[in-house]
Amino acid sequence: MAKPRPVTGINPTRRMRPNARRILATRIDEVYEYDGLVADPAKITELHNMRIAFKRLRYLLEIFGIAFDEDLDPYLGQVKAMQDLLGDIHDCDVQVPMLEAHLAWLEQQEALSVERMLSSTRRARQPADESVALERFRSRLDAARRTDERPGIHTLIAVRRAQRIALYTQFTNEWRRLKHDHFRQRLETTLGLH
Amino acid sequence: MARAWEVNGLSPHAGFRTAAGRIVLTRWREMISYRDGTVVGDDIEELHAMRVSSRRLRAAMDAFVDVFPARSFRRYLREVKRITDTLGDARDLDVAIEHLTILIPDLEPDDRPGIEGLIDRYEEQRRTEDVRIQALFTRLEDERFGESFESWVTKHTGVKVSRLRPAPPGDN
Numbered sequence: 001m002a003k004p005r006p007v008t009g010i011n012p013t014r015r016m017r018p019n020a021r022r023i024l025a026t027r028i029d030e031v032y033e034y035d036g037l038v039a040d041p042a043k044i045t046e047l048h049n050m051r052i053a054f055k056r057l058r059y060l061l062e063i064f065g066i067a068f069d070e071d072l073d074p075y076l077g078q079v080k081a082m083q084d085l086l087g088d089i090h091d092c093d094v095q096v097p098m099l100e101a102h103l104a105w106l107e108q109q110e111a112l113s114v115e116r117m118l119s120s121t122r123r124a125r126q127p128a129d130e131s132v133a134l135e136r137f138r139s140r141l142d143a144a145r146r147t148d149e150r151p152g153i154h155t156l157i158a159v160r161r162a163q164r165i166a167l168y169t170q171f172t173n174e175w176r177r178l179k180h181d182h183f184r185q186r187l188e189t190t191l192g193l194h
Numbered sequence: 195m196a197r198a199w200e201v202n203g204l205s206p207h208a209g210f211r212t213a214a215g216r217i218v219l220t221r222w223r224e225m226i227s228y229r230d231g232t233v234v235g236d237d238i239e240e241l242h243a244m245r246v247s248s249r250r251l252r253a254a255m256d257a258f259v260d261v262f263p264a265r266s267f268r269r270y271l272r273e274v275k276r277i278t279d280t281l282g283d284a285r286d287l288d289v290a291i292e293h294l295t296i297l298i299p300d301l302e303p304d305d306r307p308g309i310e311g312l313i314d315r316y317e318e319q320r321r322t323e324d325v326r327i328q329a330l331f332t333r334l335e336d337e338r339f340g341e342s343f344e345s346w347v348t349k350h351t352g353v354k355v356s357r358l359r360p361a362p363p364g365d366n
Contacts, residue, residue: 010260012261013209015207015210016207016213019260056253060257063253063257066205069206099312102315106311148307148308151308152301152310152311152312153312155305156297156305
């Protein structure tokens with residue numbers, strides 16, 4: 001996670017508003033640092049960091065809202081919407097590797113139980129009839145394997161990948177719209193930064 | 195999501211230091227109000243509310259970092275972060291279990307065993323998280339972290355929690 005940039009010139013003995021302005025100006029800058037970088041859907045870390053930057057900005061707007069004359073709620077709503085959207089993208093980015101790891105774990109569990117099954121088969125007395133012995137072995141092997149658990153996980157991975165594509169498209173559209181609507185300039189004007 | 199508690203006596207023209215004390219102490223008490231419900235664990239929303247409050251507290255501490263001495267600030271923030279992270283791990287599992295459980299009725303029969311197996315695994319991991327949460331709160335209590343945190347905020351902001359009287363929405 002990207003650390004927040006230190007804010008210079010804060011004077012705790014002053015009132016809330018001038019200090020809040022300095023802090024908010026820095027955090028707005030941080031959000032817009034990711035503009036351009038997030039034009040690539042593969043930039044998972046940058047998208048995550050942009051979400052964190054939006055989150056920091058959102059909390060600060062909540063905390064310092066009282067210090068400003070104008071209502072910051074409309075800005076807050078838009079910042080929260082972007083944070084949520086990037087959060088949903090992040091969930092997909094985290095879940096897919098987790099599900100892949102679960103598939104690998106299933107394989108490990110399967111290997112262990114097959115190993116256990118084989119060693120107990122070696123110790124057990126085998127039926128004289130070869131076909132009966134083979135049938136018994138097959139049924140034990142089937143019980144030890146976990147093949148029935150894989151399709152659901154593969155389906156879930158496919159669903160999350162499709163959701164990720166749709167969410168990213170939604171994000172780029174929203175981000176473009178915010179820029180088109182001069183969101184930054186309007187917010188900075190409201191905060192008295194110009 | 196649980197509503198944030200109102201910060202009593204906070205005015206638009208408040209001094210930065212006073213605002214820091216009022217906001218940080220209110221968020222602290224808000225977070226701690228969910229502790230018992232989180233430990234009991236009957237309602238996953240209690241843990242969620244505590245986690246959200248802990249994030250609000252962290253954000254408030256970050257916003258007012260310049261009011262506090264750097265060294266002690268880092269120590270207290272680290273502990274608050276530990277609370278958020280510990281609750282976060284449990285919350286992620288609660289959400290995953292809930293989402294997967296909702297999916298089950300609409301799944302193809304072939305897909306069910308996999309998702310049910312995954313839910314079982316997450317539920318097992320979740321039980322481990324309960325133990326971690328319990329251990330964290332016990333340690334914080336043994337170390338009297340709450341008293342120490344409140345005194346620290348008071349010392350550097352002049353705001354006393356007894357005068358501030360933070361309370362849930364509707365109780366003021």
